[in-house]
Amino acid sequence: MEDTICAISTSLGIGAISIVRVTGPDAIKIVDSIFDGTLTEKETHTIHYGHIKKQEETIDEVLIMLMKGPKTYTTEDIVEINCHGGISTTNKVLEILLENGCRLAEPGEFTKRAFLNGRINLLEAESVNDLIIAKTDAARTLAINNVDGILTKKIRSIREKIVKILANIEVNIDYPEYQDELQVTKELMDKYLKEINIELDKLLDGAKNGRIIKNGINVAIIGRPNVGKSSILNHLLDEEKAIVTNIPGTTRDIVEGTISINSVAINIIDTAGIRETEDEVEKIGVNKSKDIAKLADIVIFVANNNEKLTEEDLELLGKYNSEKLIIFINKSDLEQKIVIPKNISQEIIIGNTIAPNGLDELKEAIKNKLKLDNIISKDMSYLTNLRQIDLVKKAKKSLTNSLKSLEGQMPVDIIEIDLKSAWEYLGQIIGDTYQEELVDNIFSNFCLGK
Amino acid sequence: MYEIIVVGGGHAGIEACHIAAKMGKKTLLITGNIKNIGDMPCNPSIGGTAKGIIVREVDALGGLMGKIADISHIQIKMLNNSKGPAVRSLRAQADKITYPKNMQEALKNTKNLEIKEAMVEDLIIEEQTVKGIITATGEKIYGKTVILTTGTYLKGNILIGSENTPGGPHGEARSNYLSDKLKEYGLKIIRLKTGTPQRIKKDSIDFSVMKEEKGDLTSWTFSFDNKPMYDPEKQESCYLVYTNEITHKIIRDNLKKSAMYGGYATGVGPRYCPSIEDKIVRFADKERHQLFLEPESLYYDDWYLQGFSTSMPRDIQEKMVHSLKGLENAIITKYAYAIEYDAIDPLQIYPSLENKIIKNLFTAGQINGTSGYEEAAGQGIIAGINASLKLDKKEPLILKRSDAYIGVLIDDLVTKGTIEPYRMLTSRAEFRLILRHDNADLRLREYGYKVGTISKKEYEKLLEKKKKIEELINYLKENHLKINEKNKEIFNENKIELPISNISYYELLKRPEININFLENFIKIDYEYEIKEQVEIMIKYEGYIKKAYKEAEKLQKLEEKEIPEDIDYKKIINLASEAKQKLEKIRPKTIAQASRISGVNPVDISVLSVYLKKEYNK
DSSP, rough: OOOOEEEEOSOOSSSSSSEEEEEEHHHHHHHHBBBBSSOOOSSSSEEEEEEEEETTTEEEEEEEEEEOOOOSSSSSSSEEEESSSSHHHHHHHHHHHHHHHHEOOTTTTHHHHHHTSSSSSSHHHHHHHHHOOOHHHHHHHHHHHHHTTHHHHHHHHHHHHHHHHHHHHHHHHTTTTTTTSSSHHHHHHHHHHHHHHHHHHHHHHHHHHHHHHHEEEEEEEEETSSSSSHHHHHHHHHHHHHOOOEOTTTTOOOOOEEEETTEEEEEEEEEOOOOOOOHHHHHHHHHHHHHHHHOOOOOEEEEEETSOOOOHHHHHHHTTTTTTTTEEEOTTTTTOOOOOOOOOOOOEEETTTTTTTTTTHHHHHHHTTTTTHHHOOOOOOOOOOOHHHHHHHHHHHHHHHHHHHTTOOOOHHHHHHHHHHHHHHHHHHTOOOOOOHHHHHHTTTSOOOO | OOOOOEEEHHHHHHHHHHHHHTTOOOEEEEEOOGTTOOOOEEEEEEEEHHHHHHHHHHTTTTTSSHOOOTEEEEEEEEETTOOOOOOOOOEEOOTTTHHHHHHHHHHHTTTTEEEOOOEEEEEEEEEEEEEEETTTOOOOOEEEEEEOOOTOBBBBEEEEEEEEEEOOGGGOOOBHHHHHHHHTTTTOOEEEEEOOOOOOEGGOGGGGGGGGOOOSSSOOSTTTTTOOOTTTSSSSOOEEOOHHHHHHHHHTTGGGGGGTTTTTOBBBBBBBSSOOHHHHHHHHOOOOOEEEEEEEOSSSSSSEEETTOOOOOHHHHHHHTSSSTTTTOEEEEOOEEEEEEEEOOGGGBBBTTSSSSSSSSEOOGGTTTTTTHHHHHHHHHHHHHHHHHHHTTOOOOOOTTOHHHHHHHHHHHHHHHOSSSSSOOGGTTTTTTTTTTTTTHHHHHHHHHHSSOOHHHOOOHHHHHHHHHHHHHHHHOOOOOOOHHHHHHHHHTOOOOOOOOOHHHHHHHHHHTTTHHTTTTTOOOOOHHHHHHHHHHHHHHHHHHHHHHHHHHHHHHHHHHHTTTOGGGGGGGSSSSHHHHHHHHHOBBBBHHHHTTOOOHHHHHHHHHHHHHHHHHH
């Protein structure tokens, strides 16, 4: 590749160390020019201590990992700078690199280079992306398994089944005079196609779990102001020693954090209290809360044991179906004034955050809602990203069309057309067929750096 | 001084010289033996799956093969009739005496064409440009372009057991030096192998124990311009024969005596046309292999034993043949043999079939690594057309993969090369629903008209056909089935479910159980068979056909992404070394062609695309 790129490759949260990564033909030269040691003559795959300097000013005390190509992730020279001074110094280091001839990497560009340089195949490239953003152990296992190719194997085996039928049909077509060869009859086709259909269904079923493992699930806590939403969040997070971050840009305080239940990432989002208001700014917050709840996988509706439900509460409760909704009645230590309408059939947990009480039940309820127990015990060959899922869906659609043609008494050459497309779609998942748009699509879905 | 010299009077040479002469070029056909022009040295048939469609395409472009086959066959049938419109294909048993005779007659009557008997042993080359040919006697004949269609005659060797006899088929003389000369001029020569089975004397065959295979009772023609000229009731039959355990044992016991397994041969044989010993070795668990007995001619008694090609010595062949049921007392009139011959590596030719190294030199047929009369004819006509266009300083005719099987054939050859004789299969075509038997004229006649191989009259006939097709489609759209007692009765009689409402005939025809003939119970359809067939296919498979055209368009976009001729693949650092080598060697014209090269994987195409974008902003 022509130029040298750099990016901060650790997440921009609070952490002890952040890493700035540089790759390209001039990676070593550029870092050398801002480092008070020398790297050029050093052995590959070694670590060096020193300082990043801007003219005479010392910016940060760093450890530098030197990896010379081709035995690197991108096959080009890679230099990784471990910065210790927090986000603003890391940004500064990045800035200096940019001033000295690096270009800021596009999202996923490191992996794109690894791919274009033939270091990794398409599926690996996608899995690496998954690895980058894996939040929990299970997600990491899933990502590693994809790199190792369990999913590849699975898809390959389905493709082999299809290609076997295709080949048999082709023989029947190209050598019709050979009556001894197995004739792929409509009955046989029907049998084979249905078998393959089941396998595709299994892949798609797994896809849901794959997505849950990779992205986690979103749990929104909603309710009127001061019913104890934030306390519930803090309790759940404290216990798990998770990090609470303020997401910038949101109107009024929407806070989220991630905990792990059965190794699945649970993103808990605390929303602004919902109430009737004339305040324009608060209105925006209220609407935002409603939007978040709408998109969440699970909604925890929190009410105060000590207060009656308002009209708005009831309206809100009616919005979510029971599959998604958990009701938590907080402040069980106070006098019960709340009256639960009889028509509400959802699970209700009563507890308080002072004792605390009922929070384990709440976690259990989340777990049950998503049937999380079923997920982890299965093997890890799930489809994990939208592109893979989309392709399997397309393959399935083609297969369904093929079955339709079969039922519609179409001749075998017509039936075969869609079967071939199904085969090609599956091939695209593992990079066995080529479509030019593909590469750009995948890589624009990548996060920054590795 | 000729404008075009064609070397070789086989199926490629015939189409090449005929079309060149038709395009008004002063053409010379040189052949080793004039009596063998249009000869069928191997199987006595024209057509077959995919191949039959090539014959139609040659005809659509103004060629001879289909027209001559129509007046020379003794049996004809439509293959894969029940397997769908995309894979239907005609196959005829051509009479091995009549076919060459009719072909020679047709060439004699071709204006601008001279025929000469001589063996060509060298080319006249000046500045990497061909200027003519030199015969075995040293005679120099000058021509502006030369088309080589040498078949199996370049250093041909006939192999029977350990016997190795230099020569072409029928004991004809071979060309001893031409392939060496081509090598000297810079071409890479490859060695290929093919084979032909025994011929059996008719009286010695017991047909009564064999299964008979008859021709179709429907009349067919290859040519779009012919009407059927035969009586379907009076066709010759073919017969099925099977190998058995005894046959297999004889072959296994004597394997080392065959030329191929004994190590007497060097050429690479085709996978799709294995010798019987190959079949026994590779499919050891198969209890029997199917063979066919086909009549070669009405004028002599040889029957062709298809599927039994071998390079075993004669005594073993006797035993093998006699082990077959019905052939216990068979008299072998010709023993099976393998033949090795030189060909050029087709990666050295352009899609126009002109040579990349020697200008104005074209090649077609087996010399390009193919097998089969039809594959040869398909290339021959393109070589003839493009040599003529070159003389007129016009762009060559390059058929796309979505235009014709001929397009697929040539693209495969010049893009992927071949290490075995290449045979066309329907599965090689990704757009076979477009490349049908029935629409070859609709696909190609316009090209023919543009380059001058199709007359104005023939072209107007095509336009008329197109008009009628459109008319009939509209007619079926505009008219609706009336649900009355009489019509109900007809549906009931045919056990076909009656539609609920008065739907159009167009919609009705989409139903799988209904064909266009059934519609004639309700509505007058006064059109020829070809029009009705075309309309039926277009309506019935409309959705699928539309999809195929869409796919073809998508590919076309990649075909339009041209790779600059001066590209230096060495400069593309991230290209895998295998891909670099292949691209350097083949120098594809487009990204689409590059993506079809084996060994060039998607990553390489991506790298190449990135490079083109960067360097040329393509």
